[in-house]
Amino acid sequence: MSATPTAAGRQRHFDLYRWAVVLLGAAAFAYSASVIPAGAIDLRFLLLAVLTVAASARLSVQIPRFDTNLTVSDTFIFLALLLYGGGPAVLLASAEGVCSGLRVSRSKKPVTVLFNAGVMACSTFATAAALRLIFGDISAIEHGLTTTLAAAVGAVALVQYAVNTGLVAAGLAIKTASPLWQTWSRHYLWSSITYLAGAAAAGVVVMFDGTVGLYALAVAVPVIFVVYLTYSRYLEDIKATAAQAERAERERAEQAERHITELERANRALEESREHFRHAAYHDALTGLPNRLLLADHLRLAIERAKRHPGHSFALIFLDLDRFKYINDSLGHAAGDQLLVTVGRRLGNHLRPTDTVARLGGDEFAVLLDGLEDEGDAIRVAERIQQELTTPFNLGGHEVFTTASVGITFSSPGYENPENVLRDADTAMYRAKENGKARYELFDAVMHARAVERLRLENDLRRAVERGEFSVYYQPIVSLDSDRVTGFEALVRWEHPERGFVPPTEFIPVAEETGLIVEVGQWVLRESCRQMREWQRLSFDNRLLTISVNLSGKQFLQPNLIGCVKQILHETDLDPRCLKLEITESVMMESAEAASAMLVQLRHLGVELSIDDFGTGYSSLSYLHRFPINTLKIDRSFVTRMGDAGENSEIIRTILTLASNLGMDVIAEGVESKGQLAQLKAMGCHYGQGYLFSKPVGAAGAGALIGAGTPARAKQDSPPEPSPLKSEDVEQFSSAFVM
Numbered sequence: 001m002s003a004t005p006t007a008a009g010r011q012r013h014f015d016l017y018r019w020a021v022v023l024l025g026a027a028a029f030a031y032s033a034s035v036i037p038a039g040a041i042d043l044r045f046l047l048l049a050v051l052t053v054a055a056s057a058r059l060s061v062q063i064p065r066f067d068t069n070l071t072v073s074d075t076f077i078f079l080a081l082l083l084y085g086g087g088p089a090v091l092l093a094s095a096e097g098v099c100s101g102l103r104v105s106r107s108k109k110p111v112t113v114l115f116n117a118g119v120m121a122c123s124t125f126a127t128a129a130a131l132r133l134i135f136g137d138i139s140a141i142e143h144g145l146t147t148t149l150a151a152a153v154g155a156v157a158l159v160q161y162a163v164n165t166g167l168v169a170a171g172l173a174i175k176t177a178s179p180l181w182q183t184w185s186r187h188y189l190w191s192s193i194t195y196l197a198g199a200a201a202a203g204v205v206v207m208f209d210g211t212v213g214l215y216a217l218a219v220a221v222p223v224i225f226v227v228y229l230t231y232s233r234y235l236e237d238i239k240a241t242a243a244q245a246e247r248a249e250r251e252r253a254e255q256a257e258r259h260i261t262e263l264e265r266a267n268r269a270l271e272e273s274r275e276h277f278r279h280a281a282y283h284d285a286l287t288g289l290p291n292r293l294l295l296a297d298h299l300r301l302a303i304e305r306a307k308r309h310p311g312h313s314f315a316l317i318f319l320d321l322d323r324f325k326y327i328n329d330s331l332g333h334a335a336g337d338q339l340l341v342t343v344g345r346r347l348g349n350h351l352r353p354t355d356t357v358a359r360l361g362g363d364e365f366a367v368l369l370d371g372l373e374d375e376g377d378a379i380r381v382a383e384r385i386q387q388e389l390t391t392p393f394n395l396g397g398h399e400v401f402t403t404a405s406v407g408i409t410f411s412s413p414g415y416e417n418p419e420n421v422l423r424d425a426d427t428a429m430y431r432a433k434e435n436g437k438a439r440y441e442l443f444d445a446v447m448h449a450r451a452v453e454r455l456r457l458e459n460d461l462r463r464a465v466e467r468g469e470f471s472v473y474y475q476p477i478v479s480l481d482s483d484r485v486t487g488f489e490a491l492v493r494w495e496h497p498e499r500g501f502v503p504p505t506e507f508i509p510v511a512e513e514t515g516l517i518v519e520v521g522q523w524v525l526r527e528s529c530r531q532m533r534e535w536q537r538l539s540f541d542n543r544l545l546t547i548s549v550n551l552s553g554k555q556f557l558q559p560n561l562i563g564c565v566k567q568i569l570h571e572t573d574l575d576p577r578c579l580k581l582e583i584t585e586s587v588m589m590e591s592a593e594a595a596s597a598m599l600v601q602l603r604h605l606g607v608e609l610s611i612d613d614f615g616t617g618y619s620s621l622s623y624l625h626r627f628p629i630n631t632l633k634i635d636r637s638f639v640t641r642m643g644d645a646g647e648n649s650e651i652i653r654t655i656l657t658l659a660s661n662l663g664m665d666v667i668a669e670g671v672e673s674k675g676q677l678a679q680l681k682a683m684g685c686h687y688g689q690g691y692l693f694s695k696p697v698g699a700a701g702a703g704a705l706i707g708a709g710t711p712a713r714a715k716q717d718s719p720p721e722p723s724p725l726k727s728e729d730v731e732q733f734s735s736a737f738v739m
Contacts, residue, residue: 006177010174010175010176010177011175013174014171014174014175015111017170017171017174018111018112018115018171019111021115021118021119021122021167021171022111022114022115022117022118023118024118024121024122025094025097025114025117025118025119025120025121025122026118026121028090028094028121028122028124028125029090029091029094029121031125032086032087032088032089032090032091032121032125033087033091035087036087036088036091041088044083045080045083045084045088049092049095051076052073052076052077052080052092052095052096073096073100074160074194074195074198075198075199075201075202076092076202077089077092077093077096077120077124078153078156078157078160078198078199078201078202078203079202079205079206080092081124081127081128081131081138081156081202082138082141082149082152082153082156082202082203082206083206085128085137085138086124086125086127086128086129086131086132086138087128089124089127089128090121090124090125090128093120093121093123093124094117094120094121094124095117096120097116097117097118097119097120097121098113098114098116098117100116101113101114101115101116101117115171119164119167119168120164122163122167123159123160123163123164123167124160126159126163127155127156127159127160127163130155130159131152131155131156131159134151134152134155135148135151135152135155138152149203149206149207150203152203153199153200153202153203153206154196154199156199156202157192157195157196157198157199157200158192158195160195160199161191161192161195161196164195165184165188165191166184168188169183169184169187169188172187281293282294282297284344284358284359286337286340286341286359287340287341287344287345287359288344289344289357289358289359289365290356290357290358290359291358291359291360291361292358292360292361292422294356294358295356295358295360295366295368295418295422296418296419296422297418298356298368298370299316299368299418299421299422300417300418302314302368302370302411303411303415303416303417303418303421305370306411306413306415307413312371312411313371313372313375313410313411314368314369314370314371314372314410314411315368315369315372315375315377315378315408315409315410315411316366316367316368316369316408316409316421316422316425317366317367317368317369317378317381317382317385317406317407317408317425318364318365318366318406318407318408318409318422318425318426318428318429319364319365319366319367319382319385319404319405319406319407319429320363320364320365320404320405320429320433321339321343321363321402321403321404322402322403322404322405322433322437322438323402323403324336324339324362324363324402327339327395327400327402331395331396331398331400334396335395335396335398335400338395338396339393339395339400339402340359340363342393343365343389343393343402344357344359344365346385346388346389346391347365347367347385347388349388350384351367351381354370354371355367355368355369355370356368356370360422366422366425367381367385369381375410378408378410379408379440379442382406382408382440383440385404385406386403386404386406386438386439386440389402389403389404390403403437403438404438405429405430405432405433405437405438405439405440406428406429406432406439406440406441407424407425407426407427407428407429407430407431407432407440407441407443408425408428408440408441408442408443409421409424409425409428409442409443410442410443423451424443424447424448425443427443427447427448427451428440428441428442428443428447429441431447454510457502457506457507457510458510458514460496461494461507461510461511461514461516462514462516464494464496465516465519465520465523469494469495469496469497470492470493470494470520470523470524471492471493471495471698472490472491472492472493472524472527472528472531472699473490473491473492473493473696473697473698474488474489474490474491474531474696474697474698474699474701474702475488475489475491475689475694475695475696475697476488476689476693476694476702476705477489477546477548477667477687477688477689478687478688478689478693479686479687480677480680480681480685480686480687480688481686485545485705485706486544486545486546486687487545487546487547487548487580488532488545488546488547488548488702489547489548489549489550489582489689490524490525490527490528490547490548490549490550491504491696492504492520492524493696494507512552512553512554515554517552517554517555518552518554518555518558521550521551521552521555522555522564522568524549525549525564525565525568526568526571526572528547528549529547529549529568529569529572529574529579530571530572530574531547531699531702532545532546532547532572532574532578532579533572533573533574535702535703535706536574536578538703539706542706544578545578545706546577546578546579546580546608547574547578547579547580548580548581548582548610549579549580549581549582550581550582550583550612551581551582551583551587552587553584553587553590556583556587556588556595556598557594561598561602562598562601562602562605565579565581565602565605565607566605569605569607575606576605576606576607577606577607577608579607579608580607580608580609580610580630580631581602581607581608581609581610582609582610582611582612582633583595583599583609583610583611583612584611584612584613585611585612585613585614585615585616586613586616588611588627589623592623595627596623596626596627599627599628599629600628603628608630608631609627609628609629609630609631610629610630610631610632610633610667611627611629611631611632611633612633613633613635613669614632614633614634614635614655615634615635615638615651615655616635616637624658624662625662629662629664630664630665631664631665631666631667632655632658632659632664632665632666632667633666633667633668633669633689634652634655634666634667634668634669634685635669635670636669636670636690637670638651638652638655639652639668639669639670639671639672639676639680639690640670640672642676642679643675649679649683652668652680652683652685653683656683656684656685660684665686665687666685666686666687667686667687667688667689668680668685668687668688668689668690669689669690670689670690671688671689671690671691671692671693672690672691672692673692674692676692677692
């Protein structure tokens with residue numbers, strides 16, 4: 001690559017500078033040769049010349065971190081200058097410059113060798129001139145330990161150092177276009193020590209020259225060589241240490257570079273991961289559909305569009321798969337996941353690109369219809385979705401059918417945020433579930449008010465547990481043979497501090513849904529057992545009285561149920577045979593095998609077991625004989641339908657025959673008329689329970705019934721009761737904790 005004009009110009013100036021130094025050196029050499037007196041060159045000078053040219057130039061030491069060499073030849077040149085004067089010293093320096101130039105020059109160009117000799121000749125000539133100017137005749141300087149000699153040695157070192165390094169630094173500054181001071185201080189400032197050391201060694205030899213003569217040189221030569229070799233070794237150690245430090249520094253730099261590279265790679269991976277989690281943060285991992293977060297963003301935009309454009313409307317369809325839990329439990333979670341993926345795919349069929357299908361979690365999905373012509377469009381989409389779901393799903397070779405409960409809410413000026421839209425659609429969906437599932441419901445203001453009321457009821461219910469606002473009322477169970485009270489059914493009542501008595505049909509479903517029924521049920525069981533034991537202690541005749549306590553579905557499935565019942569019996573000191581636990585037929589049949597195992601454990605405690613609301617569930621007679629049941633309770637709906645003339649009594653007669661064959665007692669619930677009582681007695685029913693005998697009463701009223709012997713005389717201590725439930729209401733709440 002050709003040099004630029006600026007670089008070429010610098011090279012020309014450098015070449016001119018070098019030839020100028022060569023000419024000056026040649027002039028100094030010629031002048032010095034001409035002024036040497038005859039006979040000045042003796043055997044000692046020749047010895048110095050041989051040592052300087054033949055040996056000393058080859059002994060140089062590279063100073064670490066500096067572009068300079070320490071040579072033995074400097075000492076001999078200084079020695080020649082102090083002993084023989086300027087002329088012989090210039091000749092010797094010129095010869096040493098040629099030899100050293102030939103040795104160290106890589107190019108071996110004549111100009112380079114001559115430049116080196118010129119520098120040595122010029123610097124030595126200038127040093128000799130300075131000594132002559134300061135001290136006069138150099139050869140007349142007194143040898144020995146004198147201040148004059150010391151001053152001369154110092155002057156030799158400083159002048160030689162200044163001129164020699166100055167000439168070389170000037171050439172380098174011209175070549176590199178750098179400031180002279182910067183070039184000199186960077187490359188040659190430290191090298192002054194080499195000149196001082198060489199001059200000091202020469203001064204020592206001269207100091208002893210007056211006493212030992214030629215022997216001083218002979219003795220000085222090996223000493224100088226030893227000193228230089230020792231110093232050379234020292235510098236080699238420094239060089240090795242410096243090299244080791246450089247290697248360590250290089251390794252640290254490489255390690256730092258690797259660390260930086262690794263950090264950069266990690267940062268790239270982190271950024272990619274962040275980007276991935278930003279695809280992942282807005283989409284469901286299983287179905288790939290938008291999740292609740294992305295749906296909320298789309299809803300927010302729809303709300304804003306509806307505000308800006310009054311004619312713009314949207315609808316949100318919220319749907320929940322019916323009986324999804326049973327698919328998961330029977331076929332496994334993998335099949336359940338496959339169903340969710342397929343449902344998500346079907347929901348997207350026949351929708352517009354502007355619509356959004358999202359999975360909100362579990363088996364809940366939502367469809368946002370943005371930009372509707374009228375509300376009928378949303379209803380038609382909901383119907384089409386339900387029609388899509390009627391087609392069976394193939395899950396790993398199993399044909400599965402499912403339905404969905406759907407809630408729909410429409411855009412309204414009152415909507416300010418997506419959460420309210422989701423809330424209202426969810427409320428409508430739950431109303432669809434309550435009304436029989438596999439259907440849709442439209443959200444309205446009444447529904448919202450009912451949802452708010454339910455939330456308030458739930459909050460009040462939680463506080464009621466903490467404040468002890470519940471009490472137990474007792475409805476007697478009467479022997480139809482003796483017309484005497486044989487026991488009681490414990491029924492929970494809630495006296496709200498503001499609303500008064502809250503009907504069980506209102507708070508029991510909420511307690512079931514929230515799980516509070518477990519805590520309430522345990523309290524009722526403990527209080528009922530305590531109260532029965534207290535009555536038994538009052539009279540020996542009460543020792544055979546029993547207390548019947550309902551177990552809710554959630555209580556029955558609690559793993560600690562056996563331990564809880566056992567502990568309560570121990571705390572209250574109640575005979576287990578006096579406790580009857582009532583479980584609804586539907587609860588037992590939801591998981592017949594597990595229910596059978598739990599019932600066996602309860603029977604081992606000694607307690608008796610009753611099937612409550614018998615005949616209203618989906619019982620299997622093949623399982624009935626396997627359950628360790630003591631009593632069947634005929635649901636009140638069958639007793640209510642029974643007429644005075646005996647019509648509609650076939651089911652009761654069948655249940656009585658079945659119980660007799662299985663060795664079970666029967667209690668007829670809901671006895672409200674004397675005609676019903678007469679028929680039950682005629683059919684051989686053992687026990688009855690109902691308003692004909694007594695409404696549920698408090699502990700004091702129940703105690704009065706026990707003392708009276710017959711229930712007809714005790715009507716006091718009763719709380720306000722709702723009107724008798726219709727049969728369809730009873731069926732709806734047949735799995736509830738209380739009638």
